[in-house]
Amino acid sequence: MSIEVKRITKTFGSFTALRDVTLNIPTGELVALLGPSGSGKTTLLRIVAGLEMPDAGTVIFHGEDTTNLSVRDRRVGFVFQHYALFRHMTVFNNVAFGLSVRPRKQRPKQDEIRERVMTLLKLVQIDYMADRYPSQLSGGQRQRVALARALAIEPKVLLLDEPFGALDAKVRKELRKWLRRLHDEIHLTSVFVTHDQEEALEVSDSVVVMNEGAIEQTGTPDHVYEHPANPFVYRFLGNVNFFHARMCNGRARIADIEVEAREHGGADEVPGIAYVRPHDIEIRRELSDRMGVKSVINHISKRGAIVHLELNAQGNRELFDVELSREGFRALGLRKGETVYAILRNPKIFFGVGV
Amino acid sequence: MSGYENRGPGPERSGKSSAISEPPYIRGLLLAVALTFMGIFLIMPLTAIFLQAFEKGIMAYVTAISESETLAAVRLTLLTAAIVVPLNVLFGVCAAWAIAKFQFFGKNVLITFIDLPFAVSPVIAGLIFVIIFGLHGLMGPWLSSHNIRIIFAVPGIVLATIFITVPFVARELIPLMQEQGSEEEEAALVLGAGGWKTFFKVTLPNIKWGLMYGVILCSARTIGEFGAVSVVSGHIRGKTLTLPLQVEILYNEYNFSAAFAVASLLTLMALAALAAKNFIEWKSGCY
Numbered sequence: 001m002s003i004e005v006k007r008i009t010k011t012f013g014s015f016t017a018l019r020d021v022t023l024n025i026p027t028g029e030l031v032a033l034l035g036p037s038g039s040g041k042t043t044l045l046r047i048v049a050g051l052e053m054p055d056a057g058t059v060i061f062h063g064e065d066t067t068n069l070s071v072r073d074r075r076v077g078f079v080f081q082h083y084a085l086f087r088h089m090t091v092f093n094n095v096a097f098g099l100s101v102r103p104r105k106q107r108p109k110q111d112e113i114r115e116r117v118m119t120l121l122k123l124v125q126i127d128y129m130a131d132r133y134p135s136q137l138s139g140g141q142r143q144r145v146a147l148a149r150a151l152a153i154e155p156k157v158l159l160l161d162e163p164f165g166a167l168d169a170k171v172r173k174e175l176r177k178w179l180r181r182l183h184d185e186i187h188l189t190s191v192f193v194t195h196d197q198e199e200a201l202e203v204s205d206s207v208v209v210m211n212e213g214a215i216e217q218t219g220t221p222d223h224v225y226e227h228p229a230n231p232f233v234y235r236f237l238g239n240v241n242f243f244h245a246r247m248c249n250g251r252a253r254i255a256d257i258e259v260e261a262r263e264h265g266g267a268d269e270v271p272g273i274a275y276v277r278p279h280d281i282e283i284r285r286e287l288s289d290r291m292g293v294k295s296v297i298n299h300i301s302k303r304g305a306i307v308h309l310e311l312n313a314q315g316n317r318e319l320f321d322v323e324l325s326r327e328g329f330r331a332l333g334l335r336k337g338e339t340v341y342a343i344l345r346n347p348k349i350f351f352g353v354g355v
Numbered sequence: 356m357s358g359y360e361n362r363g364p365g366p367e368r369s370g371k372s373s374a375i376s377e378p379p380y381i382r383g384l385l386l387a388v389a390l391t392f393m394g395i396f397l398i399m400p401l402t403a404i405f406l407q408a409f410e411k412g413i414m415a416y417v418t419a420i421s422e423s424e425t426l427a428a429v430r431l432t433l434l435t436a437a438i439v440v441p442l443n444v445l446f447g448v449c450a451a452w453a454i455a456k457f458q459f460f461g462k463n464v465l466i467t468f469i470d471l472p473f474a475v476s477p478v479i480a481g482l483i484f485v486i487i488f489g490l491h492g493l494m495g496p497w498l499s500s501h502n503i504r505i506i507f508a509v510p511g512i513v514l515a516t517i518f519i520t521v522p523f524v525a526r527e528l529i530p531l532m533q534e535q536g537s538e539e540e541e542a543a544l545v546l547g548a549g550g551w552k553t554f555f556k557v558t559l560p561n562i563k564w565g566l567m568y569g570v571i572l573c574s575a576r577t578i579g580e581f582g583a584v585s586v587v588s589g590h591i592r593g594k595t596l597t598l599p600l601q602v603e604i605l606y607n608e609y610n611f612s613a614a615f616a617v618a619s620l621l622t623l624m625a626l627a628a629l630a631a632k633n634f635i636e637w638k639s640g641c642y
Contacts, residue, residue, distance in 0.1 A: 051541055071544045078545040084538035088560040098546035101556065153546055 001062045001156040001189050002027045003048060008057030010043055017043040019213045021057070028187045030180070032200035035210035036236070041193045042081075042161055044210070048191065049159050050074045061156065077150030077188075079160040083142045085134040091145050092117055092130040098153035120148040123182070140171040151186075160192035164199060176203050197237050201225060209233050231350045234275045241281070241320035243313075245274040245349050252349050255293045256315035259347060272351035274344070278323040282343040283309070283332060292341030295320075300336055302326070309334070311342055404622055407615035419616035427593045428601035429620070431509065435597060436577045439516045443573050444566065447524025452558075455532035456540070469525050472518055480518045481586025484511055507589030512597065515583040520573045527569035528562055535561055564639030568632060575628040579621060 003025040010018040018040045025031050033041040046052040048059055050071035058067045066074055086094050093100075095117045099108055108116065121127035124144040126137075134142055143163065150158060163179065164172040180203050183190055194200050200207050201221040209216045209224060209232075217229040228234035245252045247270050252259050254274045284292060298319070299310040307329040309322040322342065324332075334340065377385075409416055419425065450469060454462060472480065486492050488505040498505060505511045539561065543553040559566075581599040588595045596604065598621050605614035 049545060051545070071541075072547045072549065075547070076545060078542070080538050080542060082538060084542040086539055086542070086557055086560075097543070097548070097556075101543070101546065101548040101552045149542075149546070 003157055003189060003191070004058075004060035005044070005048065006058045006060065008044070008047060008054045008059070010040075010047060010052065010054050016213050018047070018054070021213070021215055023208060023215060023218070025189060025191060027062075027189055029205045030183045030190045030203065031192075032204035032207045033191060033193045033210060034195070034197060034200040034207050034236070036195060038212075039210040040213040041195075041210045045159050045161055045191060045193050048157075049076050049078050051078070075153060075156050077153065077155030077158040079143075079146045079150050079158070079163055081162040081165055083134070083146040085142055085145055085149070087134050090131050090133055091121070091126065091137070094134070094145055095120055095149045095152050097149065117148075117152065120151055123151075124148045138171075139167045140175055143167065143175060147182075151188075155188070158188045158190040160190065162194060163192050164194070164196075172199075179203060201237070209236060211236070228348065231273065231275065234348055234350075239278050239321065239323075241276050241278060243274045243276070243318055243320070243344075243347075244316065245272045246270070247272065247351070252347075254344065254347065254349075255313045255318065257291055257293055257344070259291075259344065259349075270351050272349050274347045274349045276320075276344045276347045278308070278321040280345045280347075281320075281322045282345060283322060283324065283328075283334065284341045284343060285332065287341045292343045295340060295342050297334060297336055297338050297340060300334065302329075311340070313342075314339070401622065404615055404618050407611060408619040410615070411612045415612055416616050416619075419613040420620060422613070424593045424596070425601060425613075425617055428596045428598050428617070431512070431595070432578055432597045434509070435513055435516055436574055438513050439520060439577045440570060440574050442517060443520055443524045444570060446521065447528055447569060448562075448566070450525045451528035451532050451562075454529050455535075456537045466529070469522050469529075472521050477519055477580065477582030478586055481515050481583035483518070484514050484583075484587050488514075506587050507591065507595060509595065511587035512584050512595065515587045516577050516580050519580050519583050520576050523573035523576060524566065524569035527565050527572070531562055531565040564635055567635050568639075571628050571632050571635065575625060578624050 003023075005021060005023040005025075008018050008021045009016075021040070021044060023044075033044060035041045043052060047054050050059075050066070050069065054067070058065055060066065061074070086097065089097070096113050099113045099116065102108075107113075118127055118130070121130055124147055126141055126144050126148075129137065129141065129145075134145065137145065147160075147163075164175055167175065176199055179192075192203070204221060206218065206220050207224050208218045211232050217224050217233045219227075224233060225237055228237060234240060243254045245254045247253075248258070250260075252272065252274060259274075293311075294314045295311040296314065297309055298312050301308045305326060307324045307326055309324065311320055311322055312318075313320065320342070408419075450465065453459070454466060485506055487494055488498060488511065489495050490499060490506070492506075505514070539557050540553050543557045548556065578597075579599060580597075581603075584597055585600060585603075588597070588600055590596060590600060590604065592604070598617060602614050602617045602621065605611075605617060
């Protein structure tokens with residue numbers, strides 16, 4: 001089931017949550033709505049679910065206009081950020097709820113419901129907890145119950161609001177791998193909201209980057225990461241350094257070096273900003289040509305597999321971060337206060353608006 | 356019930372730290388003050404009621420409470436409760452739902468007005484209805500021309516009691532429903548439940564202990580209300596006397612043992628309400 005969102009606008013009082021948002025989600029895809037808080041991603045999800053009415057625009061499920069269809073008739077599976085499990089019901093009854101509230105004629109028989117619920121609980125690997133109450137479960141287990149409950153009504157689309165937001169780091173990583181596998185198994189068109197770029201890039205088939213009520217860019221995780229449409233997307237999708245840049249004869253001057261920058265299309269002498277990811281910087285002791293930024297190592301911190309360096313560019317005193325692997329760091333034998341050359345690979349230069 | 360209990364800190368941590376525990380004589384003093392106070396102002400009067408009630412023996416007690424006027428007062432009191440409490444439940448749930456789950460203009464005004472009966476003296480509550488429905492009141496001429504009696508009749512008693520007890524259920528439910536939010540209701544709607552099913556299967560079970568607590572407080576107040584009812588009742592024997600008014604009348608006629616016998620009935624009802632309240636607190640505590 002595909003989802004089409006056309007020119008949706010939504011305001012809450014004087015606050016504009018969404019402005020003229022248009023989005024296409026093809027059947028069977030797992031899509032991440034990624035953005036900082038207040039970017040409108042949850043509002044968009046709730047409008048797709050029917051929990052919120054747009055001020056203008058339409059929501060189309062599989063070619064059918066559902067804008068005015070009530071929540072209960074939309075048949076969407078919705079997983080709430082804080083799970084919203086029914087606290088006075090057992091896990092079993094939580095999952096069975098959607099089936100047992102159907103009108104008598106459409107309601108499956110008791111043993112059919114039981115069978116379907118148990119199958120779902122097995123799918124989410126908590127069938128042994130069927131008789132427990134939500135308060136007796138861990139966060140990760142509650143998340144699984146919420147998912148099983150959403151799947152029980154055989155939804156046409158699955159919507160998840162910050163599905164891993166309330167979990168600790170380790171459980172979060174496990175659960176998102178598991179969600180990806182589950183999606184590959186059941187191939188349900190799914191949309192999830194997240195503010196964690198790592199989560200979005202790891203789990204989804206495509207990422208929708210949102211900011212201030214509008215979509216900044218849509219594409220596969222690789223595409224948006226490698227070819228960010230604008231500085232916001234670049235900054236939001238990971239750690240980033242920025243250097244002041246200036247165009248000069250089709251080349252950009254960054255600190256005390258020059259790089260080829262024809263494709264970025266800035267006019268001569270226009271100021272711009274060059275973005276470089278910390279792991280896209282190579283450190284050398286000596287240089288044969290003059291392509292590296294001469295810098296002093298300000299600070300070294302070792303975290304896990306990666307060593308973080310803070311460098312101070314000699315030319316214009318700009319501070320920037322570099323990430324090295326432990327082996328790379330050891331091979332170079334770097335020390336605090338040393339002068340080194342930083343080679344910027346793959347800098348992304350933006351001129352004009354938003355810079 | 357879930358059968359799951361959060362037992363809190365273990366026995367080794369259940370005692371207070373020695374830094375904030377008082378010396379034994381202070382503890383003893385505090386306890387003595389509390390118990391003496393309770394003895395003088397609660398236990399003694401309560402005992403006195405029952406002693407007075409049975410002063411002339413058990414037979415006199417039984418006669419006093421089985422007198423037709425007393426029975427009429429019991430009936431009227433229970434009738435009032437049977438009308439007032441359900442109406443208050445309805446109003447309380449609606450008001451709490453609206454306040455907790457919607458944003459609307461005038462919400463703070465509504466919350467303030469719900470508290471009004473707590474602030475206003477019951478006598479004034481009674482007078483309000485006399486001013487509106489009394490013979491010389493705003494609607495008096497119209498009512499008397501249609502032969503409808505409100506003041507000095509049962510409808511007036513019911514109205515005054517409703518006014519007095521409005522806050523009980525709503526006040527109990529508002530904070531509870533605000534704390535619970537509306538996510539579970541939203542979940543029920545997404546899963547295909549309609550409004551009524553959502554209310555009966557999700558909302559009501561979540562608020563049931565708070566609701567029962569409110570119902571008990573409301574019932575206790577309804578049965579015991581004196582001031583407002585006294586203004587609108589007209590004190591017609593066997594017709595518009597509720598139990599508290601019956602007690603007053605008997606007492607004013609120096610019929611002490613009968614007055615205390617009826618009072619003991621009221622006291623028993625209050626004690627039953629108290630027991631029910633404690634049971635609910637215990638029950639909702641382990642939920």
